Amino acid sequence: MATKKTPKSTPSWSDVKTKLVDFDRAGLMGLVQDLYAASKDNQAFLHARAGLGEDVLKPYKAAIDRWLWPDVFKNQDTSVAKAKKAISDYKKAVGQPDGLAELMVFYCERAAGFSNDIGLQDEGYFDALVRMFEQALKAIAALPDAARSTLWGRLCVVRNISHNFGYGVGDDMDELLSEYGVDD
Numbered sequence: 316m317a318t319k320k321t322p323k324s325t326p327s328w329s330d331v332k333t334k335l336v337d338f339d340r341a342g343l344m345g346l347v348q349d350l351y352a353a354s355k356d357n358q359a360f361l362h363a364r365a366g367l368g369e370d371v372l373k374p375y376k377a378a379i380d381r382w383l384w385p386d387v388f389k390n391q392d393t394s395v396a397k398a399k400k401a402i403s404d405y406k407k408a409v410g411q412p413d414g415l416a417e418l419m420v421f422y423c424e425r426a427a428g429f430s431n432d433i434g435l436q437d438e439g440y441f442d443a444l445v446r447m448f449e450q451a452l453k454a455i456a457a458l459p460d461a462a463r464s465t466l467w468g469r470l471c472v473v474r475n476i477s478h479n480f481g482y483g484v485g486d487d488m489d490e491l492l493s494e495y496g497v498d499d
Contacts, residue, residue: 356404363408372414375401376421383425387433395443398422412457419451420466423473431476438482445487448473452495467497 338346350357359374361367378401385391402418426444429435448470455466474492478485 360404360408363405366409371409372405372417375405375418378404379418379422380425383422384429384432393429393437393440395440398426399443399447412454413462416451416454416458416462416466419447419454420469420473422447423451423470427473427476431479436481441480441482441484444477445484445491448488449491452491452497456495467495471497 335343347361351361355374362374363371379398381391382394382398382401385393399422402415402422405418406415423444426440426447430437430440430444451466451470455463455470458466470488471492474485474488477488
């Protein structure tokens with residue numbers, strides 16, 4: 316009795332890798348060029364990975380800014396997930412600790428600034444801000460001493476603004492800063 320083969324439902328990286336072995340240098344360069352042309356995200360990834368441009372953080376900051384400080388007059392919405400994706404994308408592309416810390420602090424600055432500017436009252440948004448604040452503190456603590464003070468100072472400003480929100484946001488940040496021994 317013959318056995319029936321079932322087709323694989325979705326290709327995996329392993330399948331792609333097997334096919335890439337057949338590419339010559341020109342074919343591989345063509346593939347990368349097509350990927351580059353396919354999306355701004357791919358371009359940002361390749362620029363960051365190759366260390367091209369004056370500011371590899373710029374496209375990631377632009378995405379964070381768009382999703383955490385939208386233009387309310389154009390009915391743009393916020394998206395914590397899309398803002399966090401920018402940080403994740405940078406981590407996959409380069410993942411330099413100082414760049415990650417900068418993006419996390421920038422996230423906190425934009426989220427707190429927007430909340431303060433428009434009087435946002437969204438507990439889920441605030442919870443995400445406090446979680447990112449803690450991640451930023453951890454990232455900064457792992458940096459060399461000389462790189463820490465400016466970033467910690469910026470988080471202290473975020474904490475001060477966050478006392479305007481209610482929901483215990485500023486208090487949570489006070490507690491986190493004290494755990495890391497940060498004084499403002």
